[in-house]
Amino acid sequence: MHPAASVIIFTSLSGLGFGLMFFLGLGKPDVSGGSAFVFFCIAYALAVGGLLASTFHLGNPQRAMKAFSQWRTSWLSREGVVAVAALLAMGVYAALLIFVGIRVAPLGWLGSALSITAVYCTSMIYGQLKTVPRWNMTTTPILFLLYALSGGALLAAQLPFALLLLAILTLVQILSWMLGDLSFALAGHNIETATGLGHLGKVRLLESPHSGENYLTREMVHVIGRKHSFKLRVIAALCLGVIPVVLLGLFQINHLSALLIIALHVIGLFTSRWLFFAEAEHVVGLYYDKR
Amino acid sequence: MTDLPTSTTKKLGLVIDLDICVGCHACVINCKEWNTSNYGAPLSDIDAYGSNPVGTFLNRIHTYEVKSDDKLAQTVHFPKSCLHCEDAPCVTVCPTGASYKRSEDGIVLVNESDCIGCGLCAWACPYGARELDAAEGVMKKCTLCVDRIYNENLPEIDREPACVRTCPANARHFGDFADPESDVSRMSAARGGMQLMPQQDTKPVNRYLPPRPKADIQTDGDIDILAPFLEPVAETPKGLLGWLDKALEAL
Ligand code: SF4
Ligand code: SF4
Ligand code: SF4
Numbered sequence: 001m002h003p004a005a006s007v008i009i010f011t012s013l014s015g016l017g018f019g020l021m022f023f024l025g026l027g028k029p030d031v032s033g034g035s036a037f038v039f040f041c042i043a044y045a046l047a048v049g050g051l052l053a054s055t056f057h058l059g060n061p062q063r064a065m066k067a068f069s070q071w072r073t074s075w076l077s078r079e080g081v082v083a084v085a086a087l088l089a090m091g092v093y094a095a096l097l098i099f100v101g102i103r104v105a106p107l108g109w110l111g112s113a114l115s116i117t118a119v120y121c122t123s124m125i126y127g128q129l130k131t132v133p134r135w136n137m138t139t140t141p142i143l144f145l146l147y148a149l150s151g152g153a154l155l156a157a158q159l160p161f162a163l164l165l166l167a168i169l170t171l172v173q174i175l176s177w178m179l180g181d182l183s184f185a186l187a188g189h190n191i192e193t194a195t196g197l198g199h200l201g202k203v204r205l206l207e208s209p210h211s212g213e214n215y216l217t218r219e220m221v222h223v224i225g226r227k228h229s230f231k232l233r234v235i236a237a238l239c240l241g242v243i244p245v246v247l248l249g250l251f252q253i254n255h256l257s258a259l260l261i262i263a264l265h266v267i268g269l270f271t272s273r274w275l276f277f278a279e280a281e282h283v284v285g286l287y288y289d290k291r
Numbered sequence: 292m293t294d295l296p297t298s299t300t301k302k303l304g305l306v307i308d309l310d311i312c313v314g315c316h317a318c319v320i321n322c323k324e325w326n327t328s329n330y331g332a333p334l335s336d337i338d339a340y341g342s343n344p345v346g347t348f349l350n351r352i353h354t355y356e357v358k359s360d361d362k363l364a365q366t367v368h369f370p371k372s373c374l375h376c377e378d379a380p381c382v383t384v385c386p387t388g389a390s391y392k393r394s395e396d397g398i399v400l401v402n403e404s405d406c407i408g409c410g411l412c413a414w415a416c417p418y419g420a421r422e423l424d425a426a427e428g429v430m431k432k433c434t435l436c437v438d439r440i441y442n443e444n445l446p447e448i449d450r451e452p453a454c455v456r457t458c459p460a461n462a463r464h465f466g467d468f469a470d471p472e473s474d475v476s477r478m479s480a481a482r483g484g485m486q487l488m489p490q491q492d493t494k495p496v497n498r499y500l501p502p503r504p505k506a507d508i509q510t511d512g513d514i515d516i517l518a519p520f521l522e523p524v525a526e527t528p529k530g531l532l533g534w535l536d537k538a539l540e541a542l
Contacts, residue, residue: 125384
């Protein structure tokens with residue numbers, strides 16, 4: 001799949017933002033006044049920034065409001081509805097906390113639940129797609145949730161949580177890369193089954209429909225850039241989890257080193273999210289004899 | 292609403308005969324012509340006369356070579372347009388309700404004035420039947436020529452999809468698969484009509500008729516069944532040719 005910047009930024013930043021909100025809603029860290037203001041600003045900037053980025057790839061963004069209507073069947077619609085609900089609930093909670101100085105704990109819990117549900121909905125936009133076997137696995141929602149929670153724990157300075165979650169995340173990420181490599185074959189698709197011509201022999205594409213590219217090949221048959229995927233996986237695993245876990249486990253963390261760990265984690269997050277798209281193979285590629 | 296109808300009264304769709312399609316792309320052109328000048332946004336071409344032209348098409352023909360170890364390779368032209376799936380994943384993923392499946396005849400359509408151009412439906416379709424138009428930013432797909440098949444302004448003979456109407460080889464047929472006595476149902480039953488990628492559980496309505504087995508007349512190393520009648524008459528040249536042959540050999 002084409003690793004478009006808009007969807008990489010959308011899933012990465014909104015995941016981080018809602019992850020941070022999850023912890024803020026639970027009262028971790030127990031902030032109020034000015035420092036609460038700073039924490040909530042960061043969470044909103046990430047979550048809203050991510051959601052706005054997602055509108056950049058729309059053909060007709062002026063009609064984006066219509067996307068809230070089909071929550072009964074569509075994970076994309078659910079994601080929109082739940083994200084807005086989370087932002088509203090957290091907004092009221094944060095306003096009371098910052099300006100009135102009272103913590104309405106149940107409202108915070110509701111905000112936390114909605115925030116994490118929004119991340120789950122985001123993950124299911126991809127996880128539901130049978131056409132992309134690498135995404136259509138239970139590891140997809142688990143990974144998205146782990147990314148949001150561990151990134152959120154880091155940003156919320158919940159270091160013991162962060163240490164544990166980052167370690168689990170790194171393991172699950174490596175495992176899901178390995179499972180993902182098998183997923184296409186396990187789904188049982190090849191050019192013979194796609195064309196239904198396998199009973200006649202080996203199939204290969206003799207001529208593509210048109211000599212040039214088209215929307216489908218650009219969007220879904222993205223093959224360039226995969227050749228460095230192993231190196232990128234190593235870089236991603238080191239940055240997003242391995243180095244942060246070592247630093248968190250072995251050293252006394254001050255503000256500067258916390259910032260360094262967050263920066264490393266975000267680099268790892270973006271790299272792995274790029275791979276999430278670039279390595280995903282859509283079954284339509286079979287008709288083009290490419291994956 | 293992007294809920295799928297539990298059942299549809301009719302199941303309109305196409306039979307595509309892979310044995311007959313000659314890969315002329317006439318249906319591609321007629322589809323583009325009809326659908327660019329009638330219902331909905333036109334099917335744009337970008338950089339049409341430049342070095343990297345791309346355009347929107349609702350129907351594309353792939354050409355495959357199929358080869359088994361003991362036979363000559365065979366060419367199969369493979370037209371691909373929307374299969375109007377019963378369990379259309381492209382419909383249920385749509386966040387706006389722009390994509391829908393009609394309960395009366397099962398046609399899958401896009402309401403372009405609701406489409407935000409998110410592209411998720413194209414990702415959900417296993418067959419590459421949906422293309423986002425680069426100029427309009429809305430999703431385009433085969434409409435089963437819904438503006439022809441019920442169009443009383445057209446002569447009756449033209450009330451079928453443009454691709455079916457134009458096919459010079461008669462490789463495409465249009466009809467109702469809910470009626471077991473319709474031409475398309477009987478054709479599909481007789482020829483083992485197949486659904487594409489059944490593992491995807493989309494339950495396509497369209498059926499593909501597999502190529503018929505090729506007559507295999509080349510057994511036992513014979514070049515041709517007519518070969519015995521074409522034995523050379525003279526094994527060795529005689530006369531002037533014979534002399535020339537010998538003289539040249541001797542050189
Ligand atoms: S062929 Fe693709 S676009 Fe058409 S109904 Fe099936 S899934 Fe939807
Ligand atoms: S591109 Fe349009 S029709 Fe397709 S899912 Fe998005 S809004 Fe629906
Ligand atoms: S039925 Fe109409 S829209 Fe669909 S492929 Fe044929 S000509 Fe194109």
